[in-house]
Amino acid sequence: MIHPGSFVKQLVRDLRAQKLRTFLTTLGIVWGTVAVSLLLSFGQAFHTQMIKNIAGLGNAIVIAWPSVTSLPFEGLSKGRRIRLREDDIELVRKRATSLEAISSEYTDTLQLKHGKRTMAVDVSGVSPIFGEMRNMIPVMGGRFLNPLDEAKQRRVAFLGDELAETLFGSSDPVGQTFRLHGSPFTVVGVLKPKEQDSSYSSRDKDKLIIPGSTFRALTGEKYINLFIFTAQDVQRTEEVTDEVLAIIAGKYRFDPTDREALMIWDTTEMFQFMDAFMMAFKMFLGIVGSLTLVVGGIGVSNIMSVVVEERTPEVGVKMALGAKPRGILGQFLMETLIFTAVGGFIGLLITAGICALFPSLGLEEYVGIPTVDVQVAALTASLLGLIGLVAGFFPARAAANLDPVVAMKMT
Amino acid sequence: MSDTSKALANGNIIRMEGIRKVYDTGKIQVEALRGIDLEVDTGEFVAVIGPSGSGKSTLMNLIGCLDTPTDGHYELSGQSVAKMKKDELATVRNRRVGFVFQNFNLLPQISSFENVEMPLLFGGVSRRKRHQRVEELMERVGLGDRMDHKPTELSGGQMQRVAVARALAMDPDIVLADEPTGNLDSSSGGDIMELFAELWEQGRTMVVITHDAALARRANRQVEIHDGLITTDTRS
Numbered sequence: 001m002i003h004p005g006s007f008v009k010q011l012v013r014d015l016r017a018q019k020l021r022t023f024l025t026t027l028g029i030v031w032g033t034v035a036v037s038l039l040l041s042f043g044q045a046f047h048t049q050m051i052k053n054i055a056g057l058g059n060a061i062v063i064a065w066p067s068v069t070s071l072p073f074e075g076l077s078k079g080r081r082i083r084l085r086e087d088d089i090e091l092v093r094k095r096a097t098s099l100e101a102i103s104s105e106y107t108d109t110l111q112l113k114h115g116k117r118t119m120a121v122d123v124s125g126v127s128p129i130f131g132e133m134r135n136m137i138p139v140m141g142g143r144f145l146n147p148l149d150e151a152k153q154r155r156v157a158f159l160g161d162e163l164a165e166t167l168f169g170s171s172d173p174v175g176q177t178f179r180l181h182g183s184p185f186t187v188v189g190v191l192k193p194k195e196q197d198s199s200y201s202s203r204d205k206d207k208l209i210i211p212g213s214t215f216r217a218l219t220g221e222k223y224i225n226l227f228i229f230t231a232q233d234v235q236r237t238e239e240v241t242d243e244v245l246a247i248i249a250g251k252y253r254f255d256p257t258d259r260e261a262l263m264i265w266d267t268t269e270m271f272q273f274m275d276a277f278m279m280a281f282k283m284f285l286g287i288v289g290s291l292t293l294v295v296g297g298i299g300v301s302n303i304m305s306v307v308v309e310e311r312t313p314e315v316g317v318k319m320a321l322g323a324k325p326r327g328i329l330g331q332f333l334m335e336t337l338i339f340t341a342v343g344g345f346i347g348l349l350i351t352a353g354i355c356a357l358f359p360s361l362g363l364e365e366y367v368g369i370p371t372v373d374v375q376v377a378a379l380t381a382s383l384l385g386l387i388g389l390v391a392g393f394f395p396a397r398a399a400a401n402l403d404p405v406v407a408m409k410m411t
Numbered sequence: 412m413s414d415t416s417k418a419l420a421n422g423n424i425i426r427m428e429g430i431r432k433v434y435d436t437g438k439i440q441v442e443a444l445r446g447i448d449l450e451v452d453t454g455e456f457v458a459v460i461g462p463s464g465s466g467k468s469t470l471m472n473l474i475g476c477l478d479t480p481t482d483g484h485y486e487l488s489g490q491s492v493a494k495m496k497k498d499e500l501a502t503v504r505n506r507r508v509g510f511v512f513q514n515f516n517l518l519p520q521i522s523s524f525e526n527v528e529m530p531l532l533f534g535g536v537s538r539r540k541r542h543q544r545v546e547e548l549m550e551r552v553g554l555g556d557r558m559d560h561k562p563t564e565l566s567g568g569q570m571q572r573v574a575v576a577r578a579l580a581m582d583p584d585i586v587l588a589d590e591p592t593g594n595l596d597s598s599s600g601g602d603i604m605e606l607f608a609e610l611w612e613q614g615r616t617m618v619v620i621t622h623d624a625a626l627a628r629r630a631n632r633q634v635e636i637h638d639g640l641i642t643t644d645t646r647s
Binding site: 313314316317318319320321322323324325326327403404405408 | 472475477478497498501502504505506510512516517518529530533534577581
């Protein structure tokens with residue numbers, strides 16, 4: 001119904017007539033948009049970074065340490081040491097129904113010799129699946145341990161990135177050899193540097209990883225230090241943990257509710273907590289930003305009220321010529337929406353600019369890399385649209401409800 | 412002439428019975444019209460005269476469907492409009508009535524072309540037909556060379572001619588004018604009177620509220636209002 005050309009002309013005219021007010025109002029919307037989108041972007045980046053840091057420990061793994069019983073069971077006294085071997089891990093692998101993967105881990109601090117250097121390193125003996133479970137990704141040109149290494153008790157090693165740096169400096173470690181506990185070993189891979197904010201022994205970047213079978217042969221160790229496992233469905237981790245506990249408890253005759261005989265650290269709980277925490281955190285940021293935007297919306301509503309007041313005679317004339325109240329309402333509403341859209345667009349551009357400059361501050365490890373992604377933009381845009389509609393509706397309705405006779409006389 | 416006015420030729424274009432209009436200001440009630448009975452035939456030129464505060468403007472607003480009566484029955488072109496909703500009234504104003512105001516009521520920021528185009532926009536007329544119609548009307552009121560001028564760049568007489576062109580845009584059944592010469596000097600006022608006489612001769616129904624005795628004499632019928640009632644109604 002409304003001539004688009006004359007409509008834009010009209011809008012430009014209104015805004016030009018009220019330069020300062022237009023500027024300040026647009027500033028309100030721009031500021032509100034920057035607040036919302038920036039807070040959402042940073043919240044999102046922070047969340048992603050937190051997940052990345054936690055994932056350094058592993059993909060939703062549960063860690064279990066055999067220890068000492070704390071409850072008497074079936075006539076056996078408490079204080080018994082529970083010691084597990086590789087065949088116990090096999091037993092769990094066969095019996096536990098919803099288990100995705102399981103790996104034992106033998107640990108010790110052993111002497112390493114390379115050239116003239118002698119040092120003590122933390123060594124872990126593990127299954128080939130361990131690499132995937134713990135997010136140990138090799139740098140290009142290397143690999144993690146494989147089943148053949150395990151089967152043939154090969155003397156091969158996967159190095160933490162800092163350990164590799166210490167031993168071999170800038171030269172490529174893959175293919176190089178060193179002596180560990182008196183035996184020669186060959187490096188097959190180096191850990192790709194990763195964020196890791198928690199661990200259960202030393203950090204992965206300092207570790208030396210060899211096949212579990214090789215570890216046993218090298219040290220004569222029969223008992224595992226700990227084992228890690230994952231559930232097929234992350235949501236059912238707790239059930240699987242209970243199942244694993246029941247299997248071990250059945251074989252070694254301890255109370256399955258004994259929390260000390262086999263100590264458990266379910267890292268998925270950390271993920272769940274993190275998700276809930278971040279949800280609350282993002283909601284908080286979103287609300288703070290939205291409130292700022294609402295203040296901007298009030299500014300827009302104000303200026304539109306002034307515009308309606310100034311154009312009351314014009315509205316009266318238009319009504320006399322046959323403009324419907326609906327059309328008048330639409331015109332003012334559309335003006336408000338364009339107003340907010342322009343302010344919002346500028347605001348998003350500013351946010352995108354800030355996000356683009358942010359990585360140069362070098363804070364990535366702590367807060368991640370904020371970006372204006374589709375989600376943030378869509379959320380901000382719909383919020384802006386809503387605020388524009390509400391801000392424009394009341395002045396527009398006031399215009400549409402004008403009595404043409406009275407309105408025309410307001411010159 | 413539109414189809415409706417042809418169909419109604421020789422019939423009543425305005426039929427008012429017992430029209431009352433009461434303004435309720437909260438404390439007091441003002442009865443502006445106290446029972447108006449008025450019939451206007453197609454093709455008549457009616458001058459409504461009377462002192463200030465007699466109810467002339469109220470009557471004009473009711474005839475033009477800018478307002479609705481408190482009581483009574485009103486048919487415009489055979490359509491009962493007394494109980495219409497706002498949107499329906501807007502459509503009636505757009506299609507059946509052309510307004511000419513004392514102070515022109517042109518929008519100052521847009522060209523005279525765009526002012527005349529406005530009722531056509533509200534009536535949903537296509538762009539091509541709008542342009543054709545506006546040019547035709549501007550020629551007719553003698554301002555074919557002033558289409559791009561804004562109202563502020565025109566004289567009072569020219570502005571009122573633009574307003575007349577605008578009133579005719581949707582080819583209404585009736586042209587309704589409220590003191591059309593009131594703000595004009597006698598020469599421009601004379602031009603407008605000529606224009607009105609021409610429109611009437613072409614068969615259009617005209618209702619003009621005026622203090623201007625010269626304009627009232629041009630009409631074929633004079634209706635005088637006093638105190639919210641029609642006191643005299645003479646045809647010349």
